[in-house]
Amino acid sequence: MSSLTGEYKVVRAFQQEILPIPNKPSRPSVLEAEVYTLGTGHWRSLGPIPVTYGLDIFQEFNGPFLNNHCHWIVRDVEGDHEKIGTFDLENETFQLFPSPPESVKENWFPHRRLAIVKGCLCKLRTYYSELTIWMMKEYGINNSWHKEVVIRRGISVDLEWPLYKPIHLIAGLKDGSILIVFKNKMCVFDPRSEMFEDTKMFEPNLSGQGYRPSFLKLQHFKAKSPANRANDGRGQRKSMAEFLPNIKLIDSSMEDLPAELTTDILSRLTVKTIIHCRCVCKRWRNLVLDSSFVNLHLSRSPTPTGFIIHHNPRTCANPGILEWVEIEDKVDRHHLHYDRLLSLDLRNRAPIQQYTKMHQVGSVNGLICLWEYGHKVDNTYVCNPITREYMILPRQRYQRDRFPGVIYGFGVSSQMGEYKVVRAFQAKTFVQNGDKCAGQLSVLEAEVYTLGTGQWRSLHSVPVTYLLNTFNKFCGQFLNNHCHWIVADNEICTFDLDNETFQLLPSPPSVKKYWFHRQSLAILKGCLCILSTYDSKLTIWVMKEYGIKNSWHKQVVNQTIQGPLYEAIHLIMGLKDGSFLILFENIVCVFDPRRKTIEDTKFFKLPLSGWAYSPSFLKLRSFESEM
Structure with missing residues (x-):
């Protein structure tokens, strides 16, 4: 580009062969040059060099x-x-x-x-x-x-x-x-x-x-009509057509593509890129918000591409901040980095009560369910950090006591596509003996909330064999249309989101059941797995075929952790290089089973929690009763 006039030019020089004349000495070839200025529509000869x-x-x-x-x-x-x-x-x-x-x-x-x-x-x-x-x-x-x-x-x-x-x-x-x-x-x-x-x-x-890169449009360079073109020199050198194709003005853009093709292209991009694309034009913004695009993007991003970090301050009046952390996950390496554009301050999104704590219940298709509890406080929230929307679910039908055992689950049914929140808790009943209460019996009650209905439904009593284990995490892992929890005696309890029933799932063999034995459930590459910690030993069991007891495989055993381990280790996600991203004592670490090392990532503020996350553009406004 010319610095004075701002003209964009193409220049070329080539060896022009001069044919010999009979009975005359041979003549050397001549180096000639020509230039094309964008917008003029023709080449100009510069003569011999x-x-x-x-x-x-x-x-x-x-x-x-x-x-x-x-x-x-x-x-x-x-x-x-x-x-x-x-x-x-x-x-x-x-x-x-x-x-x-x-x-x-x-x-x-x-x-x-x-x-x-x-x-x-x-x-x-x-x-x-x-x-x-x-x-x-x-x-x-x-x-x-x-x-x-x-x-x-x-x-x-x-x-x-x-x-x-x-x-x-x-x-x-x-x-x-x-x-x-x-x-x-x-x-x-x-x-x-x-x-x-x-x-x-x-x-x-x-x-x-x-x-x-730039946004310079070729439409700015409008070629002159053939009648106004000066001598372009093509009559002197007919070989020009052999070197350059006909120059055509490109007068089209992404705006001219059919909506179906644009939707297909955008749905293959990363979430961060799609967020930027929403700001390009109103047409693209409407395409991204359309339900057909949301469903197509979900079908093409089934596995988590990162994880959510919940910075949970020690002050009871502060619910913390949600941040989405991307992972550059390669076969030979991995790299973690923040994406602060997708942080969500819970203080500005929901009317959090004082002296409460906020806990993660579960995440599915980009939606996150959170539970806030405290003295006389029992609230449930569903939010999408990508669309920056949230909803507050109505109060539950059954009021629990202040410190009972409770489990929560969040998932989507495979048949109807309904998003459901389920919870089970210990309810106290009193046995009347004359004018006095002779005693208390603990009953496990359950209720379910379907997004869009506006109300909780009672599932009545859960079989008494499903006793809650207060030492394990209360949130359930969602897989294969079921929510999963570890209950008493280290059994695995599941809830079917289609028929809304509880049942037991086969547990790994030879699992010791001491009171200081800690376990946690996780999803690893589409399989249910259990992290078992006992004394200074970490064991990871993976169920290769869902629901088949004999498919439990002991994948990792590590005995080099400084112990004893009095807290469970929670698996966030598996990495392609064979390492695991885990949450250990409120610290996000990378566990390498080959080297048998646990390395602190060192760039997250304490205290915190984390879980795998697959972002989406699913809008909560589609569930009209809550908005």
Whole structure:
């Protein structure tokens, strides 16, 4: 682009062959040039270039743009020396440019490439078994060339030698490394260790270059009509059609795509990208809010892509903050990072009472159920951090005592697609003996709330064998249309969300049942699993086939934890490299079963809790009775 006029130009130079004349001496080929300014609609001939410029067929044909000039590596025909040729986009003239001091006549097989790194012109030279990178610190000053990198054979053992193919520099990274393309592979070169590493993120046979995105529209460049076009030189060189296709003005955008195709494209993006897409235009915003898009996006993101952190302060009057944490989960590595754009301050979203605590009940399809309890307080909330909506469920039919055992569950039925909250608790009844109460019997009551109905329904008494275990977590894990809890005697109790009945599920074999034996349920890669802690030993059981007792497998046993363990360890999610993200003593840690280590992530504030989360755009307004 021209710095003065702001015109965008395309320039090309080519060897124009002159046919010999009979009985006359042969004439050398002529290097000609032409330029195209966007918006003019035609090419303009610049005539012959000075004869001292010669094209080097072994070098790249595209020229890096810097400081209003395009740059190429050319040959000085008279001296047969390597030069840097430049083209000034203002006065449209060619000239020579100072080269690095060693760029004199070389053997025929060196490869050289020009690139732009951190605003400076660079030159890469590969010669048999050596790679050299030169950088011009001050543009146009010959003495400002500095030799930044020299790599010789025997140092970078992972690079194939000799270097018969050029290396293309893409961009410089902040850590000092360099992104390059070598033998059609994207690699990272570290000058400190002098090693090349294949990123393995792209298919082979590729090329690349640095790119700065913008919203510049090609509609701004309106070509002139053919009647107003000046001489474009095409009559002089009929071979132009062989090199360039017909230039057509692109006058279309994403706005012109059918709604079905746009919905399909957007539904394949990450949640964070879709959130940004909602701000592009009103049409996209309406598409994202449409129920068909919500369902399509849910079907394409069935597994958790991160987890929710609940920062739960020790002060009873503060319900804390929900934050969604993304995970860069690879087979060979994982990386955690905050996404603060999706934090939700519960103090601003619900009328929290004083002297209460907020606990997570469960999460399904992006909806999160929370339970607030305290003295004379017993509230249930459902929220979606992505849409920033919440609802308060009506008060339960049965009022529990202040400190009874209670379990909660949240899920969606497979047949009707109804979202339900279920809870069971110990209710006290009194046996009348004359004028006095002779005693108390503990009865396990249950009730269920279906979103959209506006009321709780009593399920009456639960079988007495299902006694609550106050030492284990009260929230239930949802899987295969069932909510799951660990109850007394370390049994697994389930609730079917379709027929709304409780039943027992087979437990792992050989599970010791001491009072200080702690267990927790979790979902690991679509399977129900149990984390069992006893003394200083951690065991993870996985049910490979749901409901089949013999399918329980002891997957992990770790005896290196400093014990004894008086608290349960809660599994948040499994990572692709075989590690586990766990919650241990209110700390988010990474457990590596291969090294048998538990490592604190160290960037979460205490105290907190966490659970796996699959975000969605499901709107709570679809459940009209609560809004």
